[in-house]
Amino acid sequence: MNETTLAHLSDLHLAHDGLRVPAWALLNKRMTSQFSWRHRRRFLHVDTVLDALVTDLRAMAPDAVALTGDLTNLGLPVECRRAAAWVAARLPRQTAIVPGNHDMLVRAPWDATLGVWKPWMAARPDDFPFVRRFGPVALIGVNSACPTPWFSAAGRIGATQAARLTEILHETGREGAFRVVMIHHPPVPGIVTRRKALQDAGLFAATIARSGAELILHGHSHRSGLSSLPGPTATVPVLGIASASMLAPGQERTAAWHHIRVADTERGYSAEIRRRLIAPGQPVRELPPWRFDAYRLP
Numbered sequence: 001m002n003e004t005t006l007a008h009l010s011d012l013h014l015a016h017d018g019l020r021v022p023a024w025a026l027l028n029k030r031m032t033s034q035f036s037w038r039h040r041r042r043f044l045h046v047d048t049v050l051d052a053l054v055t056d057l058r059a060m061a062p063d064a065v066a067l068t069g070d071l072t073n074l075g076l077p078v079e080c081r082r083a084a085a086w087v088a089a090r091l092p093r094q095t096a097i098v099p100g101n102h103d104m105l106v107r108a109p110w111d112a113t114l115g116v117w118k119p120w121m122a123a124r125p126d127d128f129p130f131v132r133r134f135g136p137v138a139l140i141g142v143n144s145a146c147p148t149p150w151f152s153a154a155g156r157i158g159a160t161q162a163a164r165l166t167e168i169l170h171e172t173g174r175e176g177a178f179r180v181v182m183i184h185h186p187p188v189p190g191i192v193t194r195r196k197a198l199q200d201a202g203l204f205a206a207t208i209a210r211s212g213a214e215l216i217l218h219g220h221s222h223r224s225g226l227s228s229l230p231g232p233t234a235t236v237p238v239l240g241i242a243s244a245s246m247l248a249p250g251q252e253r254t255a256a257w258h259h260i261r262v263a264d265t266e267r268g269y270s271a272e273i274r275r276r277l278i279a280p281g282q283p284v285r286e287l288p289p290w291r292f293d294a295y296r297l298p
Contacts (some may be wrong), residue, residue, distance in 0.1 A: 004135040007062040008258040010219025011070040011243035013045035050245040053278040064134040068219040069100025069184035077112040100184040104145040138177040144185040153196040155185035169211035188227040214294040268295035
């Protein structure tokens with residue numbers, strides 16, 4: 001039986017305390033995010049937790065990694081360069097990334113910020129969604145990150161991206177691929193508050209209902225969980241994962257990553273998903289696996 005394994009992680013929030021941040025760069029929406037980081041979030045997102053998670057991930061040797069955004073805290077050029085160096089050094093070469101809202105807090109030159117991540121995602125803003133193929137698996141990266149007003153962490157995909165996503169899902173579906181859609185914001189209403197939500201979740205849901213997918217991965221909520229969206233012939237699982245650097249109690253909030261095994265079957269694919277929980281000073285804990293079957297389009 002042919003198998004492909006994926007690792008899903010999200011919301012690294014790499015610490016930026018040692019980086020030079022010019023004062024003028026904070027004279028915008030980044031100011032509130034910096035305040036939040038200094039007074040609260042730097043105690044929740046801990047690099048040692050992230051290091052332990054990556055050590056466990058690498059030991060499992062996945063065929064590819066899906067990273068669903070928020071590598072940075074402020075989206076500064078120096079942070080984006082540091083994140084690129086971190087990904088190159090710590091994650092497998094076969095990694096795909098979509099940006100998160102923290103990676104695009106304000107309008108900034110693409111080439112100096114998210115453009116440095118082009119080895120792992122779309123080279124230009126207009127190139128989303130992008131596709132990376134790993135055996136029978138098609139990782140499809142959708143960008144929900146966009147500059148928003150102060151105190152908003154919302155996202156949107158827009159009509160142009162939705163139309164391109166429809167085409168990609170149809171094409172990869174006809175090819176018989178196991179289609180995994182990556183997006184930062186949860187596409188299911190109610191997972192996060194309105195100020196953090198995907199503003200055009202209905203547009204995304206309509207695209208999935210029309211074109212289908214086998215699995216949708218997201219981050220942003222800093223909670224692990226399973227929900228779903230209707231597809232044309234079957235319900236599509238929607239899988240969220242907690243922050244990879246989170247120092248927090250509780251099974252939903254504890255730092256975690258998903259190990260996803262996709263195996264060929266006579267009629268399509270069998271998927272097995274295991275969530276691995278990382279807590280300082282404790283052995284890695286793996287929850288009981290969840291399995292589902294996906295059938296190729298006729």
